[in-house]
Amino acid sequence: MRINGNTIFIPGATSGIGLALALRLQDAGNQVIIGGRRTELLEEIAAQHPGIDTVRIDTTDAASIAAAASKVIESHPDLNVIVPMAGIMRVEDWTEPGSFLETAEATVTTNLLGPIRLIAAFIEHLLAQPDATIMTVSSGLAFAPLRVTPTYNATKAAIHQLSESLRLQFAGSSVSVVELVPPSVQTELMPGHQDEPTAMPLDEYIDETMNILETQPEATEVQVERVKFLRYGEARGDQEQVIAALNGFAAHAAR
Template sequence: MDISGNTIFIPGSTSGIGLALALELRARGNTVIVGGRRAELLERIAAEHPGIGTVQIDTTDAASIASAAKQVLAEYPDLNVLVAMAGVMRVEDWTDPASFLDSAEATVTTNVLGPIRLIAAFIEHLRAQPDATIMTVSSGLAFTPLKVTPSYNASKAAIHMLSESLRLQYAGTSVRVVELVPPAVRTALLPGHEESENAMPLDAFVSEAVGLLESRPDAKEILVERVKFLRYGEARGDYDQVVATLNAVDPHGK
């Protein structure tokens, strides 16, 4: 995708990677609309960052996605980029069904159904644009599992394969599919993760990722250097070692 001159909707972006990406893309000359559940956060973002659009949306709710899509397209008819940012990550113990089932279902609803519903809501509009992009957001854990987050790993693997499949289906159309593949980043995705020494600083991640978008406008995957250890373990032939190394590290950095 071109790095400037776009109209971009990023739901699930009132904090963390989503908000940082929104602000960086805005600074690069794009019209950016952020979406989130909490009206007070959206109001604060609008006040602190004039020019950023805001739309209330709950990506776990199909009706909310449909309503938000209608609003976005009415207010921003030039929309040509959708960033399907929705994601939650929870520690689960799968030896006890009573402790993991609700978490697993909520994770799949947010991380898999959310992006699917978002794409369904916007694809007709995007296909009518001369140059459009769908950016999905997977994870290094789509390729190497973290023991304590089974549903998150599986949901991000699903997003990776969805991205691969949609790229095939949209070949020959105006819609490109690019997959952003973060490593561990210092956000509130897990409790205590914002200070983790084992996670990449947020600003550094977004700066490197947007730099890659700029230098490689036709890239299928956006891979910062730090995530390649997880992404290519199987291809390198050291997958078992990568799994062991990842799971020997406390995800909270303690």
Template sequence: MNISGNTIFIPGSTSGIGLALAQRLQAEGNTVVIGGRRTELLEKLAAEHGFDTVRIDTADAGSIRTAAAEVLRQHPDLNVVIAMAGIMRVEDWHHADGFLASAEEVVTTNVLGPIRLIAAFVEHLRTRPDATIVTVSSGLAFAPLAVTPSYNASKAAIHMLSESVRLQLADTPVRVVELVPPSVRTALLPGQEESEFAMPLDEFADEVISLLASEPDAKEIQVERVKFLRYGEVRGDYDQVVATLNAADPHGK
């Protein structure tokens, strides 16, 4: 992915990692369109930062179709989509009422959302030079946090989806890049913004932009902090990684 000169749509970018990356990508010389559910917040961010905006609920198939049509109408040169939106829930799987509704919401947002986003944009992206789909998985796709089973599974699904779609689109101009965050200080879970275990948001976003600039052909964007989780099985210390993760961070990402 080229670091500048793109037109980028980032649904799920009104806060946290999405907003931090939107600001930095705009500063690198990209046109950035941010998406979210709250119209008043979108208007505020547009006034403060000069973003173009579109309302989108990535848990709603109809909203994705409507938003995609609006983005493409306003920005026919769009060449990058970053599927940022996601939710994380603490769940208790001892009883169905402790997890079922939550699990369904997580899968709808974290798995069906990116699938529907790709469906809405892939035909357009195939016509664009330097086109890129950026998916967002997690270190928890590779080592599980006990209290968030559905989130872990949804991000593992995104990892394999990214691997598979990259193979299929190898005969097109569209690149598939997977962003693999560690735990980052955001509001994804209550208390995570103050977590000493989590990586500071600005530090994470700065390292991501640096990696995008220095590794334009990378298939995965991995900050140094996530490699402990990402490569446990490869190193042969997976059980230790899982034990350390769950002892250190009961609410991590």
């Protein structure tokens, strides 16, 4: 993916990694359109950052995705990059029957079905562009599970495999597939996580991500150094220790 000269749509970019990445991509010389559910927040962001375009979208709603896609393509016919960024991360306890199903279903709808629907809504347009990119967003937790967020882990593993599979299908076309693989980052994805001392500061994460995009334009996975501990545990042969460290318990308890 080239670092500038793109027209980029990022649904789920009203806060956290999405908004920070949108602003940095705009600064790098791209036209950026951000999407979100709250019209007043979109208006506030647009006022604070001239040049950013906005569209209302609820990525849990198929009709909203279709309407937003139509509007974005009509307003920006040169659109060539989409970044399905919207996601939720919620604690679940599957040992308590009846307590987790609603959360699990919402997580699948937002984190997996949302990106699938978004890609489906834009793919015909992207295939018609001379140079286009789908940037998916998985997680280090796609490769090593956090005990308290089983469905989040599962959706991110699915996004990784979806990215791998689409890359094979689009080989030889004008569409490339790039997977953003964040580690734990200080955002409000979970309550209080913006102050988590063990998480990567947001600015540092975006700095390193932008550097990778600029210096490694052919990269298929955007991996900052911090995520490689999770990403390559199985390859290194220390996955048991990775899981133990991630979940904060002794290695023998991970068996």
